[in-house]
Structure formats: structure tokens, C-alpha cells
Amino acid sequence: MTANPVFHLEDVSFNYSGGRPALNQINLSLARAEKLVILGPNGCGKSTLLKIFDGLLFPTSGSFTAFGQTVTEEVLEKGEFAADFRRWVAFVFQDSDIQLFSSTVLEEVSFGPLQLDIAPNVAVARAEEILKMLDLIHLKDSQPHQLSGGEKKKVALASSLATGPEILLADEPTNNLDPRSKSWLIDLLNQLGEAGKTIVLATQDLEVAAQFATRAVILDQDHKIVADGSPADLLADKELLEKVNLIHEHWHEHGDKSHQHEHTHRDEHDHDHTRE
Numbered sequence: 496m497t498a499n500p501v502f503h504l505e506d507v508s509f510n511y512s513g514g515r516p517a518l519n520q521i522n523l524s525l526a527r528a529e530k531l532v533i534l535g536p537n538g539c540g541k542s543t544l545l546k547i548f549d550g551l552l553f554p555t556s557g558s559f560t561a562f563g564q565t566v567t568e569e570v571l572e573k574g575e576f577a578a579d580f581r582r583w584v585a586f587v588f589q590d591s592d593i594q595l596f597s598s599t600v601l602e603e604v605s606f607g608p609l610q611l612d613i614a615p616n617v618a619v620a621r622a623e624e625i626l627k628m629l630d631l632i633h634l635k636d637s638q639p640h641q642l643s644g645g646e647k648k649k650v651a652l653a654s655s656l657a658t659g660p661e662i663l664l665a666d667e668p669t670n671n672l673d674p675r676s677k678s679w680l681i682d683l684l685n686q687l688g689e690a691g692k693t694i695v696l697a698t699q700d701l702e703v704a705a706q707f708a709t710r711a712v713i714l715d716q717d718h719k720i721v722a723d724g725s726p727a728d729l730l731a732d733k734e735l736l737e738k739v740n741l742i743h744e745h746w747h748e749h750g751d752k753s754h755q756h757e758h759t760h761r762d763e764h765d766h767d768h769t770r771e
Contacts, residue, residue, distance in 0.1 A: 499527075499563075500524040500525055500526055500527075500560075501525055501526065501527050501561065501562060501661070501662060501693055502523075502524065502525040502548060502559070502560070502561050502662075503523070503524045503525070503559070503560040503561075504521050504522060504523045504524075504547070504554075504557065504558075504559055504560075505522060505557055505558050505560075506520055506521075506522060506556065506557035506558075507520070507521040507522075507523075507547065507554045507556070507557035507558070507559060508520055508521070508554065508555050508556045508557055509540070509543055509547065509552060509554055509555045510555045516718050517540045517543040517718055518540045518543055518544060518547075518554075518718050519540075519717060519718040519719045520557070520719060521540075521544065521557070521719070521720060522720070523712065523720065523723075525693065525695065526693075527661075527691075527693055528688070528691050528692070528693055529693055529694075529709060529710060530684075530685075530688045530693075530694050530707060530708050530709045530710070531694070531695045531696070531708060531709075531710050531711070531712065532695075532696045532697075532698060532703060532704045532707065532708035532710070532711050532712070532726065533545075533695065533696065533697045533698070533711075533712050533713075533714065534698065534699065534701070534704060534711055534712065534713045534714070534729075534739075534741060535697075535699070535713055535714035535715065535739060535741070536699065536715075536716060536739060536740040536741060537699070538716065539714040539715060539716055539718060539739075540714050540718040541666070541697035541698075541714060542589065542666050542667075542697060544697065544714075545586065545664045545665075545666050545695065545697050546586075547559055548561075548584070548662075548664055548695065549584055549586040549664055550566060550571045550580060550581075550584070551586070553566070553567060553568050561580060561584070562576075562579075562580075562583070564576055566580070578611075581610075581611075581658075582611055582658055582659070582660065583660055583661045583662060584660055584661070584662045584664065585607075585655035585656065585658060585660035585662070585663050585664065586655065586664045586665075586666075587648075587651050587652050587655050587663070587664065587665040587666065587668055588651065588666055589666040589667040589668075589670060591644070591647035591648050591650070591651040592640065592647070594651045594654070595639040595640065595647060595650060595651060595654075596639075597639065598638065599635065599636050599637065599638060599639075600626070600631065600634045600635050600636070600637050600638075600639055600642075600650050600653075601619065601622055601623070601626070601635040601636065603639050603650060603653075603654050604622035604625055604626060604650070604653045604654045604657050605618045605619050605621075605622040605657070606654065607654055607655075607657045607658040608621050608622065608657050608658060611658060621657055622653075622657055623635065625653045625656055625657050626653060629649055629652065629653050629683070631646075631649055631650060631653060634646065634650070644671045644672070645671075645672050645673060645676040648668065648671075648672060648676070648680070649676075652665075652668075652680075652683075656687075660692070661692065661693060662692070662693040662694075662695070663684075663687065663692055663693070663694045663695070664694075664695050664696075664697075665684075665694070665695070665696045665697070666696075666697050667697060667698055667699070667700075668680060668684075668696060668698070668703075669681075669698065669700050669703055681703060681706050681707050684696070684707055685706075685707060688707075688709075694707075696708070699741060701730055701736075701741065701742070704726045704729075704730060705726055705727075705730055708726045709725075709726075710723070710724070710725065710726070711723075711724065711725070711726040711729045711730075713729060713735070713739055713741075714739075715738075715739045716739070716740065721735070721739060722735060
């Protein structure tokens, strides 16, 4: 176990209604200022794990400890720790439309600080500072739901950062981003990590793991952790990545020759075979 972890899961399992399993006997500790990527195929439990970290779901069995306090639904209902937890931990959802609900971008980014009883003028000033940092200030009067997918993702990230969280959780943050926006996001996350924030990403994007993380955890289709280590080591283990369905190989015929191509799990949807 990591010394003085910010998060610690001990034998955590989670079942959805009807008994459908999402996590199976998860043991995991997260150190302060760590940059962790959770890798795994669709349906392995990555999003569920992030929601437990954010106090949106609670273990069916086992325990979740945050900042030295056992986290339960009752603990997060009210009180000083509940308020601190909501300030310290922020979540960027995979689908930005779920997260965005205000009339303007500025109102969206101001909302979190206002819930912390920060004076309205201070909350707006903080929101504008975040928007400037993310090069979004020109959108402050725009309606969030009229923005492009990449802009929505940036606004969702801005709203999460506006409360000044110590821990940032992001679910598939590079989904549907163009290459330039993806590169911008990875650079920003690295800057936040260098500034001392603890960051946890759930993704199938192996490029994100290679360019961002200091540690990687892999979940398999049985909802268990099957590997925990350096991204370089885990990404070099092609047999493991194939086994958990993060990559696969295709054989292609070209006249009288055959050769093998390696694809990531995302390539099942994105790869253009007409270029072969």
C-alpha cells in the first residue's frame, strides 16, 4: 500500500442492479501528485471505478478511503469532510452534454465556485481566469450546447478546474477530439500534473498512456486488475494488451504476400482499411 495515499481501495467490488458485476476485488492505492491511467476495454469497469473515486457510486463490498477517511454515502451527505471532498475532487465526464447545463459558458464555469459559497464577483473572476488559461474567454457568452465537441470538452474541463481541485478524474477525455485538440489536452494535463495535481484518466487510448501517465493499471473483461506498473512496461507487453482486448492483429493479403497489422481497440471503429 502506498504510504499516506490520497485514495485507497481495499477488496472493492461493485454490482449494478440485477447483480451485473462492474468491479471485482479491486485493491488500489493512489499517491498524491500521481498521474495514473486506467486502461481496459469497453465494459471492464473503468467508468465505475472513477465514479467510486468521485463519490457518485459506493462499493457493494470492500472499502474506499479518501484522505484518510472511509467514504460512504452517509459520510458524503453533509458535514465538513463532505464539503472538503467535493472541493478536492473533480470529475470530467466522458459525455460533456451530461456535465454542461448552464445558459452561458461563464455561468457554467462559475457554478462550482458559487456552490462553495465563494462571493459571486470572486467566482466570476476565477471563472474568467480559467477561461483565459484554456483560451476559451472568447466563448464566455456562448451557450455550451451550441459549441463543437472539442469546445464542450474544454468547457467541461474548465468547470472542473474552477473549484481548484487537488484530484482531477477524467473519463475517456480524448474521445471525439481532433488530433490538435487531443495534443492540447495531453499537454494541459501534463502541466497540471507538474503543478502538483493528482490526475486519474480512464481510457482505451494507448497514446494517452504513453504521453501522459507515470503509472498504468489495466482492467480486464472480468473486471479485475491484471497489471499495475509503468506505462512503458505495460505498453510493451503486446501479449497482455491482446489478451485484454486493447490491441488485436489483422492479417491482410496483398497479391501473393501476407502481412500482419497491429490495431488498438479504438481502431475497430476508426481504422480506414481503404488505406491499406
